[in-house]
Amino acid sequence: RDLRRAGMRPNEVSLTGVLSACSQSGAFEFGKALHGFVEKAGYGWIVSVNNALIDMYSRCGNVPMAKLVFESMREKKSIVSWTSMIAGLAMYGHGEEA
Secondary structure, three states, rough: HHHHHHHOOOOOHHHHHHHHHHHHHOOOHHHHHHHHHHHHHOOOOOOHHHHHHHHHHHHHHHHHHHHHHHHOHHHOOOOHHHHHHHHHHHHHHOOOOO
16 A cells, blocks of 8 residues: 555565465455455466465465466466465365365
């Protein structure tokens, strides 16, 4: 918010950093709001941002949203995308699906 008030636009590095902080602190609501910003601002195509979203949703216990982000990536998935999704599934008892 402070970035936007200062007239600056966040970039993929700042977005992934904030999403990582949301993951580690369990700040699901803020991460979810940030996801909305990502979509509105046109960052939804950036693999690293999507990877951070998958990780955030997985660590916050919202595996269905992590899967939605993962599936929306289509052919743009990286090894990090796959690893984050597999870890999220396994963490919440979906080992067979992982």
